[in-house]
Every structure is written in structure tokens, then in C-alpha cells.
Amino acid sequence: MPELRYDILSGTYTITASERSKRPNDFRSAQEHKEPVPETDPGCPFCVGNESETPPEVYALRDSGAENEPGWRVRVVPNKFPALRPTETEEVDPGRVDTQITPEVDDTSMYWSMPGIGAHEVVVESPLHNGTLGDYTVDEMTEIIETLKQRYRVLCDDKYIKYVQIFRNWGPQGGASLLHPHFQIIGLPLMPPEVSTEMFRFREYESKTGRCLMCDYVERETEKDERVALRNEEFIVLCPFASRFSFETLIVPRKHSVTFSELDNDKARQLAEVFASLFRAYEDLFSSLSYNIVFHTLPTPRRSRKPPTDHWHIHVYPRLNVEAGLEKGAAVWINPTPPELAALQFGGKG
Amino acid sequence: MPELRYDILSGTYTITASERSKRPNDFRSAQEHKEPVPETDPGCPFCVGNESETPPEVYALRDSGAENEPGWRVRVVPNKFPALRPTETEEVDPGRVDTQITPEVDDTSMYWSMPGIGAHEVVVESPLHNGTLGDYTVDEMTEIIETLKQRYRVLCDDKYIKYVQIFRNWGPQGGASLLHPHFQIIGLPLMPPEVSTEMFRFREYESKTGRCLMCDYVERETEKDERVALRNEEFIVLCPFASRFSFETLIVPRKHSVTFSELDNDKARQLAEVFASLFRAYEDLFSSLSYNIVFHTLPTPRRSRKPPTDHWHIHVYPRLNVEAGLEKGAAVWINPTPPELAALQFGGKG
Numbered sequence: 012m013p014e015l016r017y018d019i020l021s022g023t024y025t026i027t028a029s030e031r032s033k034r035p036n037d038f039r040s041a042q043e044h045k046e047p048v049p050e051t052d053p054g055c056p057f058c059v060g061n062e063s064e065t066p067p068e069v070y071a072l073r074d075s076g077a078e079n080e081p082g083w084r085v086r087v088v089p090n091k092f093p094a095l096r097p098t099e100t101e102e103v104d105p106g107r108v109d110t111q112i113t114p115e116v117d118d119t120s121m122y123w124s125m126p127g128i129g130a131h132e133v134v135v136e137s138p139l140h141n142g143t144l145g146d147y148t149v150d151e152m153t154e155i156i157e158t159l160k161q162r163y164r165v166l167c168d169d170k171y172i173k174y175v176q177i178f179r180n181w182g183p184q185g186g187a188s189l190l191h192p193h194f195q196i197i198g199l200p201l202m203p204p205e206v207s208t209e210m211f212r213f214r215e216y217e218s219k220t221g222r223c224l225m226c227d228y229v230e231r232e233t234e235k236d237e238r239v240a241l242r243n244e245e246f247i248v249l250c251p252f253a254s255r256f257s258f259e260t261l262i263v264p265r266k267h268s269v270t271f272s273e274l275d276n277d278k279a280r281q282l283a284e285v286f287a288s289l290f291r292a293y294e295d296l297f298s299s300l301s302y303n304i305v306f307h308t309l310p311t312p313r314r315s316r317k318p319p320t321d322h323w324h325i326h327v328y329p330r331l332n333v334e335a336g337l338e339k340g341a342a343v344w345i346n347p348t349p350p351e352l353a354a355l356q357f358g359g360k361g
Numbered sequence: 362m363p364e365l366r367y368d369i370l371s372g373t374y375t376i377t378a379s380e381r382s383k384r385p386n387d388f389r390s391a392q393e394h395k396e397p398v399p400e401t402d403p404g405c406p407f408c409v410g411n412e413s414e415t416p417p418e419v420y421a422l423r424d425s426g427a428e429n430e431p432g433w434r435v436r437v438v439p440n441k442f443p444a445l446r447p448t449e450t451e452e453v454d455p456g457r458v459d460t461q462i463t464p465e466v467d468d469t470s471m472y473w474s475m476p477g478i479g480a481h482e483v484v485v486e487s488p489l490h491n492g493t494l495g496d497y498t499v500d501e502m503t504e505i506i507e508t509l510k511q512r513y514r515v516l517c518d519d520k521y522i523k524y525v526q527i528f529r530n531w532g533p534q535g536g537a538s539l540l541h542p543h544f545q546i547i548g549l550p551l552m553p554p555e556v557s558t559e560m561f562r563f564r565e566y567e568s569k570t571g572r573c574l575m576c577d578y579v580e581r582e583t584e585k586d587e588r589v590a591l592r593n594e595e596f597i598v599l600c601p602f603a604s605r606f607s608f609e610t611l612i613v614p615r616k617h618s619v620t621f622s623e624l625d626n627d628k629a630r631q632l633a634e635v636f637a638s639l640f641r642a643y644e645d646l647f648s649s650l651s652y653n654i655v656f657h658t659l660p661t662p663r664r665s666r667k668p669p670t671d672h673w674h675i676h677v678y679p680r681l682n683v684e685a686g687l688e689k690g691a692a693v694w695i696n697p698t699p700p701e702l703a704a705l706q707f708g709g710k711g
Contacts, residue, residue: 028444121602124367204693216467336526
């Protein structure tokens with residue numbers, strides 16, 4: 012029988028209905044990019060030698076070369092087609108931005124809008140056009156993570172930015188438009204609803220139990236050991252109890268940690284190990300998988316302020332099942348793969 | 362410059378960024394079912410003559426024939442691969458279901474779940490395997506709408522069902538698995554989060570202004586006439602101010618109406634006219650469009666109860682832009698098509 016499961020982080024529900032994987036399907040699976048991907052592509056703006064096709068870099072790790080020249084290992088550039096733009100490029104009344112508040116639910120906010128200011132950066136992970144998260148060495152992956160942290164910290168310091176969303180889109184179903192491997196970082200001028208909801212739930216949980224929601228969740232999952240995909244000393248990868256997507260995972264620091272900015276060098280390396288193992292497993296299980304990786308981490312707390320009630324983490328959403336009418340209409344997901352089964356496939360006990 | 366817009370119905374945000382439609386794309390657009398679709402398909406479980414391949418029908422409009430035989434114009438059957446199932450088929454403790462409440466955000470609800478009871482029905486719209494919403498006559502469309510209303514009312518009367526979600530998935534990006542045109546109806550044993558959020562916002566708006574959020578929105582949009590796609594006496598089709606998807610529309614009764622069950626024969630016909638015009642326009646604008654149609658309508662109020670604060674409506678979400686990392690991570694959408702431009706394309710003033 013299908014089961015309805017509640018997700019304590021988001022307050023949404025998933026119907027775990029494994030029988031539905033037996034449905035017939037009139038549509039051939041959407042065409043993925045099937046030809047072998049070359050190591051470099053002369054037409055790719057992120058490939059070595061094409062540095063002038065992107066806006067000037069804001070950060071890079073280099074073996075050699077000057078800014079915006081070859082020789083980099085990881086390179087960060089502003090998005091050429093930004094969803095949000097820094098204030099320098101346009102005339103924006105800062106007063107309007109500084110006073111941004113959550114709109115009221117009344118007739119004054121029916122047409123609430125604000126200028127699309129913020130930041131939108133691309134972290135080009137590798138000079139290799141065909142690089143994948145499962146291919147990188149732990150050293151390479153560590154450098155990518157350190158670069159993400161570096162840019163996250165810089166954007167958190169921007170007075171117009173209230174939240175920094177780090178994400179990676181992979182494959183056509185994941186919304187990637189370019190093949191060359193890259194993360195993206197968007198600095199938003201407001202606290203986004205998904206994050207506000209999680210924050211609210213962390214605070215609510217703490218006020219009722221005196222403890223951290225995520226610490227408790229990690230402790231219980233570690234004890235049960237039914238949905239643990241993999242782990243090392245500092246990180247654990249779980250298949251969430253109410254997973255929305257088949258083979259969804261959640262990467263969490265095992266010890267309480269409020270924000271991503273607390274990650275020291277040793278922990279960055281341990282996170283890199285976990286990324287490498289997890290994505291090698293994904294690449295072994297699926298020949299071409301679309302997914303989204305999203306970081307949930309509040310801005311670095313100012314020195315003077317009390318740290319917020321949170322415990323940063325990373326969601327991986329493989330886009331194996333399409334979100335359709337029930338997901339869009341009701342915010343109820345249908346997932347044909349029980350997370351216990353997914354954990355088994357990752358090598359956990361299931 | 363991109364603009365961040367707030368959606369008063371859901372409390373989420375959309376970045377309207379038309380420049381982003383100029384991005385390069387390495388992925389060919391996902392293959393749609395391109396061959397002409399035949400009028401009947403011997404392998405299709407919803408085609409005439411294959412009635413025995415579905416579970417027995419629960420409702421039909423017929424020219425001739427007995428139950429589960431050819432001769433039907435519209436036919437409703439339980440889903441063979443249901444996301445949720447009626448209680449009759451399994452032993453479920455009704456006490457557990459009747460006492461279903463919103464889970465607390467504490468350690469007692471970390472693993473909250475309930476049996477997947479409810480209903481999942483398929484409304485086969487037409488004997489034609491290649492029927493489309495843009496092809497039907499107004500008479501045919503009226504019968505489809507009357508059938509949806511009929512089944513919605515029956516499911517609302519089920520004591521285990523707290524919300525009835527009517528939806529239609531179309532095309533591979535819309536999550537449709539079968540080509541034969543059909544609506545789906547899922548009876549959920551709980552009030553889903555998306556609907557709870559809208560309900561909360563309607564109540565909040567009414568308590569602050571004394572008026573109906575949707576009536577006010579329709580009135581303002583009608584006055585402005587910048588985002589009206591089309592209208593008739595009883596219904597209006599709007600391109601929402603903070604549209605998440607390119608060419609998203611919202612179909613609303615122009616006069617205050619709490620639930621879909623209030624729709625009389627004349628209004629059903631007017632809604633059918635609007636559906637026919639709108640989907641003819643969609644089919645003219647796009648050669649093959651994936652989309653989801655979702656109804657938002659609370660259960661028929663019991664006679665004794667005060668009607669809830671709501672105004673039913675229908676969302677149409679064309680799946681032209683892929684929801685990716687920012688949408689999943691932050692619940693902030695990026696939409697490259699301003700709704701004012703979409704309204705123009707539908708023949709509105711824009």
C-alpha cells in the first residue's frame with residue numbers, strides 16, 4: 012500500500028508509491044546529450060582559451076597566467092545572462108532595498124515588486140569540458156568547495172544581499188543550459204520562502220525541545236541506519252524519510268554547524284570525499300542523470316549577533332520523476348522509490 | 362533590468378528576466394512525441410474497445426452500450442496504478458485517519474506517516490486517442506467539465522478525503538505517461554500544504570480588508586487590462602503578475618464563487634468556452650506544449666457549516682522553463698517571459 016510521509020524540514024508530504032514505477036509510458040525518455048563529451052569545446056565560453064567570452068573573472072585558482080588568461084584550475088565569473096544584477100550597473104534607490112520587508116497579505120502588496128538586484132556568479136569547476144563530480148580527485152573537489160565558500164562569504168558581505176543560494180544544475184531535466192561543469196551562486200535581495208520555512212521550523216523545533224532539529228534527525232537516522240547512504244567522520248549522506256525524488260539525498264555535517272562559512276580546511280576535505288563517493292555512486296547507478304544540488308545555509312552571522320537557529324546542509328534532487336499536477340497543485344510529491352531502497356543501492360544497509 | 366515580483370496568492374517570488382531567453386543552450390530541446398497521433402491506438406488502455414484493460418468504470422456519459430463497453434463519450438475509471446487507494450481495498454484503522462491532524466514541528470513527528478488512502482481516478486475525456494483541449498467543441502468540453510464536477514462532488518463526500526485535487530498533465534515535461542487525453546482526480550486524506558497556504562492568505566486578506574483577495578485581484582486586473590488574456594461574461598483568464606512559468610495563466614470566475622461545486626450548467630458552458638479558446642490559442646502558439654492544469658477548490662462545504670473564505674480558480678502551468686536550483690533551493694522562480702507580453706500573444710491588450 013502506498014504511504015504518505017511528512018517531511019519535518021519543509022512541512023510537505025510525499026506519497027511513497029513503488030507500484031507506480033510499473034506504469035506504461037508512451038513517451039520515449041527525453042533525449043539526453045548522448046555523444047561522448049570532448050575534453051574541450053572551441054565553442055564553449057567556459058573552456059580554456061575562451062576566457063574573453065565571459066565577463067571578467069572575480070576569482071580564480073591558478074597554476075599560471077594572468078587574470079582572464081589560461082592557467083586556471085577553478086574560475087569564477089559573473090553570469091553573462093544574470094537573473095539578478097549588482098547595483099553598480101544600474102541606478103537603484105538603496106533606500107528602497109534597505110527597507111525591504113516581507114510583503115503584507117493585503118491590498119497594498121498585490122503588486123509588490125522590487126528591482127532585480129543581487130548577484131549571479133558561475134563557478135567553472137574545471138578546465139575539463141567533460142569533467143564530472145564523480146571524476147574529480149579529492150584535491151580538485153576540495154578546491155571547488157573552498158572556492159564556493161570564498162564567494163559565498165564575499166556575497167554575504169554585500170549589504171544588498173540577504174541570502175546566498177549556491178546550486179548546481181546538471182543535465183537537461185535539471186535545467187542546465189551549458190555542458191561545461193559549473194556551480195552557480197545567486198545573491199538574493201530577500202530571504203526566500205523555502206529558506207524562511209526551514210528557519211521557522213528549526214526555531215519551532217528548538218523552542219519545543221531545546222535541541223537542534225537537524226542534530227536530532229542525524230542522531231536518529233544514524234541509530235536506525237536504514238536510510239544512510241554513506242558517511243565519514245564529519246559528514247553523513249541520508250536518503251530523506253519523505254524523499255520527493257527517487258534517489259534524493261541530504262548531505263549534513265554530523266556535528267552541529269550553523270553555516271557553511273564555519274567549514275575549515277579539514278572539513279572541506281571530508282566534504283570533498285563525500286561528494287566524490289556520492290557522485291561516483293550516482294554515475295555508476297545511472298548512465299545519464301539530471302539533478303540539482305542546492306545548499307541551504309544562512310548568511311554568515313555578523314560577529315555581534317547571536318547565531319541563528321540553523322544547521323546547514325545540502326540537498327541533492329535527482330530529476331528522475333517529473334513533478335506534475337499533484338506536485339504543482341498540492342505540494343504533495345509522488346515518489347516511486349522508497350528511500351530505504353535507495354540507501355541500499357548506495358551501499359548502505361537499507 | 363530584471364524585476365523581482367511577489368505573488369500574493371502563494372507568497373513566493375518570481376524574477377522576471379527576459380534577457381535570459383537569449384542564453385545559449387547545449388541541449389537540443391527534449392524530444393516530444395512528434396509523429397502524428399492516430400485517432401485510435403490498439404495498445405492504449407483508454408481507447409474504445411479496450412475497456413477491460415482499465416479497472417471497472419465508476420461513471421460514464423454514453424450514447425449506447427452497457428457499463429465497461431464501447432459507446433461512451435466520457436469515461437471515469439480508477440487509476441490502475443493509484444498514488445492513493447480507497448479504504449475498501451485494505452485494512453485501515455479509520456480511527457487513525459479520522460484523527461489526522463497537521464503534524465507538530467517536534468520530535469514526535471519526525472517520522473510522521475499515514476497509510477496512503479484516498480482515491481485516484483482517471484477521466485478519459487474523449488474516445489479520440491488524439492483529442493486535444495483545443496479541438497473539442499464547446500458541447501464536448503462542457504461534458505468533460507460536468508464530469509469533473511460530478512466526481513469532485515462524490516469524492517468530497519468520502520469521509521476519508523479532506524481535499525480533492527483535479528489536474529491534467531500534458532506532454533512529457535508535464536509528467537504525462539499516456540497520450541490518450543485525460544484528467545486525473547486525486548482525493549487526499551489531508552489538506553495539502555499548497556492549498557493550506559492559499560487558504561491562510563485568503564483569510565489573512567479578508568481579516569485585513571474585509572474583502573475577497575481574488576475578487577479584488579480580478580477587479581484590479583480588469584481595470585488595468587495589461588495581463589488579461591481573454592474573458593467572457595462569467596470567466597476571466599489572466600497572466601499572473603508574478604507568473605512562475607512562461608505563458609502561465611489563471612482562470613477565475615468573475616463573480617465571487619467559493620467552490621467548483623457551485624458551477625451551474627450555464628457557467629459550465631461558459632467555462633468550456635474559455636477552455637476551448639485558451640487551449641486553441643496555446644496550440645496555435647506552440648506546436649507541442651507540455652503543461653499542467655491544476656484546480657484549486659476547497660471541498661464542497663457541508664450544509665451546516667459556514668462556507669470557507671475562498672474563491673476557486675484554475676492554474677495552467679506551461680512547462681516551458683525548467684525549474685532548477687534556484688526554484689528548488691529557494692522557491693524563487695526565474696521567468697524569461699513577462700506576463701504582459703504573454704497576454705498580448707493571447708490577443709489581450711498587454
